[in-house]
Amino acid sequence: MNANAAAALAPKDFKSEVKPVWCPGCGDYSVLSSITKAFAKLALRVENVAVVSGIGCSSRIPAYTTCYGFHGVHGRALAVGTGLKLARPDLTVLVAGGDGDGYSIGGNHFMHACRRNVDLTYIVMDNRVYGMTKGQASPTTEPDWESSKLTPEGTGLREFHPLVIALASGANFIARAFSGDPNGTAEIIAEAIRTPGFSFVEILSPCVTFRPEQRLWKDKVHDAPVKPTSDPSQAARRILTDDGFNIGVLYVGHRKTYQPPIGKGAKQAADLEAGFAL
Amino acid sequence: MNANAAAALAPKDFKSEVKPVWCPGCGDYSVLSSITKAFAKLALRVENVAVVSGIGCSSRIPAYTTCYGFHGVHGRALAVGTGLKLARPDLTVLVAGGDGDGYSIGGNHFMHACRRNVDLTYIVMDNRVYGMTKGQASPTTEPDWESSKLTPEGTGLREFHPLVIALASGANFIARAFSGDPNGTAEIIAEAIRTPGFSFVEILSPCVTFRPEQRLWKDKVHDAPVKPTSDPSQAARRILTDDGFNIGVLYVGHRKTYQPPIGKGAKQAADLEAGFAL
Amino acid sequence: MTPQNPAPRASVSIVLAGSGGAGVMTAGNMLLEAAALAGYYALMTRSSGPQIRGGEAAAMVRIATGPVENMEDHFHVLAAIDWQNIHRFAAEIPLAATSLIVGDPDQGEAPAEFLKSGAPHAPVNLKKLAKSIPGGWPNMVALGLLAALVGLPEASVMKAVGKSLKKRPDSLAASLAGVRAGMAAAEALPARYPLLPAPDATSARWLITGNEAAGYGAIRGGVRFVAAYPITPGTELLEWMAPALAKVGGALVQAEDELASINMIIGASYGGVPSLTATSGPGLALMIESLGLATASETPVVVVDVQRVGPSTGIPTKSEQSDLNLALYGLHGDAPHLVLAPNSVSDCLFTTQWATHLAEATQAPAIVLSDQFLGQARAVVDRPADLAFAAERVTAPANAPDYKRYALTDSGVSPMAIPGTPGTAYTADGLEHGERGTPSSQATDHLAQLDKRRRKLDSVDYGSHWADVEGEGELAVVTFGSCTAPVREAFARARRDGFNARLVSMRLLSPAQPARLADALAGVKRVLVIEQTHSGQFYRYLRSEYDLPGSVSSYRRPGPLPMRPEEIVSQLEQWSKA
């Protein structure tokens, strides 16, 4: 922080000195860049932003920003972010993490955060694997992926469809991005933060170590051929026929944000005693 | 059990002597009848059926049958049922419980059970309220229901859509039933049990104590105007435009059941030592 | 045996039972309120059968000239509107030969379980009496009868009925008539249990449950955010707080489960708002992982555990103290945190307020171990004193130079930067970390942070609040929580027989206070530890953390029945003579 605290900040001002633990080539580096770009684009102040996460390679991201950060336990990032935003509606809250953190152990909070529609943005760096624990299948892993010793024949389980679940649960903004396109991703994140209510951005972010074949994602992704819709059933039809590599904003709704008034009570604590008095 | 153990069983043979804790008029009485009818219809043996539940009024159901039962903790019934079925594929496993148990605390297991597609049937007695804890909002409660002291202004949250989530997550059989029609419900439950894979039956089952207005559900429900489909996107369209009171089977898929071979290993434990020997 | 003729007494206990819909709770509450209005102290607990609604129920009311926070040895009067399944409560409703059983002969015989006490059974046609009044109800007749039996002034009863029916004025007249009919019917009964005159009201009184008191204590302590998931018997605490918080500018969120609720309050507290959740054993168990996060990230939170009977789902509607182990030891890794236990209904206010203050002061989680008895008992209490304890978190100023969130200070407490503060942004972490919060796996950092987190709790001055210490002598009873009141009453009774001992009721269970307890027990030759668990959790905890003087005995038993003075008196007798 310098004296001229009100000067516009550049993306680099949102990037901390802490060296990421990520493998060279990991998609999450680009996601970090996209986030810092989005923050700069939105002219946010580092002190008014909180980045909240769970556990996983991707969940290490808060400390790599210069913002307030909370690196919690595995799977509970959305709950922490929800409490923070409800208690402090003045802050910009970004929740970020991995597909294991968000869709496996954290799946319930994901659904209910979509329903609750608190004004925060949730980013999942989806690499279809548990990177941090060295390569097990996640809910988004293809059922026939046989490279984990834990599921040597593949999981045999149908993939989890994050966008479908987000839509079905009531998220107000739904998009897919690709870490290989940091500028496009920054745009989408900025749009997500700008949109009131619960915004969900699924970012395809390759794990070069345990899913080296994901380096080829760059050849698979393509811009979504259509514009965002605010019609849930149209959105549903689009995602259901989606190839999984459509990039862009899919859905922008108009649901009312959930935010109980806080700090606005007219009474003093002692006024409550009337209820007990004889 | 009498000597003539192989004789066909009647519904009453599946009903135990234990007196339900339910309030007079509770919808769950009829669900119990439907279950016992379905068991009889399928000519099941009491000893080959296990009824598994969590905690809630509805979750008390196992002990009211004469089958094997497991009354576990709140929200984990599907996990118990999954483990039981995987370890004992020979059993018929019915998992049953409430909307709070299944969609709130148990929501993650619900999604993942749909994905996993183990051959069991899951019944939710949905009364859009927490009956057991005396009337708080559940995920299916209308956002403007103001009768709970915990959410005196209503929850303000969008309802959870169980059928949509089941479909989006990959359940292989999806139906809605109404406890007020025990015969129709018995048919649906029997069909659910007969269909391989994960079958989900959402049963509208009024809580006459905390949601007395649900007595009017009998006037609202109606048979679904269309036949079951095996096309997910058609099913999706139907549920999304659904009024919530369509009764019947909505979706019957053909996904492969998840069941690792058990009891079929060719080796003895000691054979594994070869891997350690020098 | 005919009950003795009545000498006025300082305390009377009454139970009104009946099937669901008979209105025993309504009548019980009116009786409680009438006693309060008449200037008495009183306490009401309730029991109901397994049915969700419509099952049998019993309202248990104790009225006394001084503060009462526990059940008496037996009830003086058992009145039943009908006897449907009331025998199931037999163990909860001890009677003496001098007690009186009042039942409606049209509703059948009184169950043998009660008659074997030797108490006479006086038939009163409650239903017929009620029917004789247009719109009359038997429970109102019973109310009048009970009020008359204990000598409550008619005016107080009528006022209580009026207050309760404020919103249903149409049924008021019939209710009052019912009460009067009951009072008249009492004349013919073979016994009475008149109370001594009510004491002069020296201070204001409240009618409050432990759950409400805890909720209010939290708000007084500064709590403004609550996230929670319903669970018996913690729900009422939340139900009281939801509208109360809205009034004072806070908010309560119903979470999807306990994992969410504990993490939501961690998030809110990280944001600078003192936060709380309430639950019971099963919910606390689910919160344990994240309580470790609160410890490691140094985020203050308060968790009120209104204990019920365990293990597992156990007996959700009854009381026990057996979550003690979980609260003290449940966290994985070495995770110092606060555990406190209120020891009376009104102490739920003090202890929760103090817990909030301590959590905020030490930036550590605090668990408040209430229980079903304290939480759900409704009592007439002296208005508790106003307390200075409030949330006072040490925060970092804007642009604090070289800010280190987890700086190794003397007290262990390091200023916490609240999001929004410029120049002090940091990342809170549950991974082991250095002073700045950056993850570290170095042994030196780990040890330094473990020491720091421990030091925080050890450098607070807990003053005299760590325990209530009473009495003198070479014997001492150490107890906590809802066992305290029956032990106190047992002491009072035993003292009349020359018994002399100290009583230590520990409010601060963790961190242990060895020097303070040693002080309190200086010169003691024998210690008896009393608790409501099966395995002696409190006794074992004391053994592990304290060097108790002399020979140490343990009296423990599990729930669901509350501790009663007589059972403790007999323990004291055995033990003090041993």
Add this chain to the structure above:
Amino acid sequence: MTPQNPAPRASVSIVLAGSGGAGVMTAGNMLLEAAALAGYYALMTRSSGPQIRGGEAAAMVRIATGPVENMEDHFHVLAAIDWQNIHRFAAEIPLAATSLIVGDPDQGEAPAEFLKSGAPHAPVNLKKLAKSIPGGWPNMVALGLLAALVGLPEASVMKAVGKSLKKRPDSLAASLAGVRAGMAAAEALPARYPLLPAPDATSARWLITGNEAAGYGAIRGGVRFVAAYPITPGTELLEWMAPALAKVGGALVQAEDELASINMIIGASYGGVPSLTATSGPGLALMIESLGLATASETPVVVVDVQRVGPSTGIPTKSEQSDLNLALYGLHGDAPHLVLAPNSVSDCLFTTQWATHLAEATQAPAIVLSDQFLGQARAVVDRPADLAFAAERVTAPANAPDYKRYALTDSGVSPMAIPGTPGTAYTADGLEHGERGTPSSQATDHLAQLDKRRRKLDSVDYGSHWADVEGEGELAVVTFGSCTAPVREAFARARRDGFNARLVSMRLLSPAQPARLADALAGVKRVLVIEQTHSGQFYRYLRSEYDLPGSVSSYRRPGPLPMRPEEIVSQLEQWSKA
């Protein structure tokens, strides 16, 4: 100071370090295997930096003429392929002035952290030597060099390399050439650390990790169903079991979270199949509520907790014993269950097998407290004895007359009806219940079932397995788990100086065995409790459950560094002279 000229030794410790991709783990594993093939015992542990991949790493290998299960006081040789961030390991790599540091001068200077030990730094151009071989790698050169320094026979090294490269025959020749080049380069080094000749192999040896041993023990004990969620350092146990179970007719399911995994195994076990999950602290914390369900519903399950450094996420890759409190006391309500701790790599097999047997015999959950050190250490061990312990659940026969699932038997154990059995269907319940399983809130049922569940654990004969008891004398050290091996080595060393004491390494931590420990400590005047925690969890547990004789001291310290014999010797010295 120049290292002394070499006398052959019974044990040598070597560390090979380098940046990610340098292949130090491959070379380390080959060295371990070569030692094994040469007839030595050996142990390897590993460290890596915070990077997921590509960070610095170190393979730590101890080779000895007898069984070794712990690290030595210092390493004799530190060889580094490069020095990138290797200084971060300084605390884990103690050196002595008599040690040798080998580094590649082209990769920079050895860090001051190591040089300050006084050990000489011998430059070897590992990279250049490797480059001189087409397809050669510096790690193979280092392997040859280290093997030569400790005098491993060339044939064993070559065989180990061959075995490891079975699937990559193309790179074999270059690797062997590299090893030879390294051996040649060793000639010029200023020191050697030759081993004494390998002992005659009297029994078969295994090369195994503690995690694998635990997995195999579970399968030998009868486990056929596993559901789990990955977590460091428990994952490898699961990764070993997945294919192994498939071979023996079992199955492993990856669950969505730990709440699911514990409940899945409860379901499978209810179905009659012995079941297990493995996890670490954070996961165990999430399982606590449902472990209470296993207790109350009397469903046997085994949970292996491979402990890491806590609290919260802590230091996931390092060892500590601080989940002890959680394992012993974590359950809410009074919930008796088994807690066991293996005390060596190969004991992971015995203890997990025994735990499975005990869980099944008592129809209660068993927690096996392994730790990162035991779980991830790879050791050459004598093939463990075949054990009789297997799952033997008392089940109900078909059509058992008047079947009561929770019958109050003398032993507490009541026959469990397995679904599919006709005539014995019942509902298992986590609510308190009567003998038939029907929910009950009666005090008598609650007490009877609490007593029964406790009695089950107390009526098992744990025989001599409850602890390893060694030695004689008036002093005694009590310890458990992975502290045992360094304590044993410290004892051996101290004994040379006339020290004499008993060693009790407790394998069965709960239920407590007061009579057995009293026996083992009969005549003891002083007790020292040794453990790897910050707060003395084990010491406090012993205080709470046992009357330890004489004066009791505690030596504890947290992770992440493993206990070393010298640190314990110095504790023993202070203590035995105190």
